[in-house]
Amino acid sequence: MSGGYIDTFGTPALGLAFELDFVDHTLGRIVDELKNQGLFDSTVIIICAKHGQSPIERSKNVNIPGSIPGALGGPGTVLGPLEAFDISDDGSLIWLADQEELTAAVTALTQNEALPTVANPIGLGIQEIFAGNALRNKWNDPGNDPRTPDIILKVDTGVIFAGSNKIAEHGGINEDDIHTALLVSFPDLEQKTVKTPTLNQQVAASILKALGIDPNQLQAVKKEQIRVLPLLFGDSD
Numbered sequence: 001m002s003g004g005y006i007d008t009f010g011t012p013a014l015g016l017a018f019e020l021d022f023v024d025h026t027l028g029r030i031v032d033e034l035k036n037q038g039l040f041d042s043t044v045i046i047i048c049a050k051h052g053q054s055p056i057e058r059s060k061n062v063n064i065p066g067s068i069p070g071a072l073g074g075p076g077t078v079l080g081p082l083e084a085f086d087i088s089d090d091g092s093l094i095w096l097a098d099q100e101e102l103t104a105a106v107t108a109l110t111q112n113e114a115l116p117t118v119a120n121p122i123g124l125g126i127q128e129i130f131a132g133n134a135l136r137n138k139w140n141d142p143g144n145d146p147r148t149p150d151i152i153l154k155v156d157t158g159v160i161f162a163g164s165n166k167i168a169e170h171g172g173i174n175e176d177d178i179h180t181a182l183l184v185s186f187p188d189l190e191q192k193t194v195k196t197p198t199l200n201q202q203v204a205a206s207i208l209k210a211l212g213i214d215p216n217q218l219q220a221v222k223k224e225q226i227r228v229l230p231l232l233f234g235d236s237d
């Protein structure tokens with residue numbers, strides 16, 4: 001069965017529609033059992049996704065084979081010995097062999113940032129490069145935290161560093177990757193669509209508050225200043 005979506009509107013292809021029906025049926029079984037146990041009216045149900053898939057519009061799919069030295073395309077080929085390691089899907093996390101070579105690495109990536117063409121087959125389809133201050137403004141300083149990559153690539157929508165068999169991936173920071181569904185259900189809640197931007201991190205804090213536990217007992221909630229989901233416990237939250 002074919003997978004993914006068949007148009008820009010997110011109409012699911014047959015394979016994806018089958019999986020969505022499976023999830024819907026499974027959720028229905030959970031709801032039925034909660035009702036059988038007399039727990040449905042006192043249970044908050046939160047349904048979310050940990051990531052989206054890019055690209056939704058399959059006509060934008062551009063696969064760039066390989067992300068390791070010696071392969072066609074991919075950051076590893078462009079950076080050569082400058083790179084120690086990378087994780088590349090529809091985006092790329094790059095750790096350098098020597099952080100002092102950051103400028104040289106960014107220069108090499110910039111020279112190959114366009115989409116691949118016949119004249120320039122080693123193109124990377126880069127939309128934005130996060131390195132130096134641009135990276136530290138959003139994430140931890142790689143100079144102090146070895147878990148943080150030295151360079152993060154945001155690629156053009158549809159670019160995947162993989163073989164030709166992939167039609168979508170979820171390792172990047174494009175809109176298709178980070179905009180996901182979030183559904184909250186509770187019998188006392190009024191049905192509505194909430195357009196306030198939210199984060200998946202807010203789910204854990206909201207679960208604690210629903211259980212009568214102060215969310216600030218979680219260190220991550222305090223450190224990241226995470227709030228509970230809007231309108232779930234009143235407009236003041």
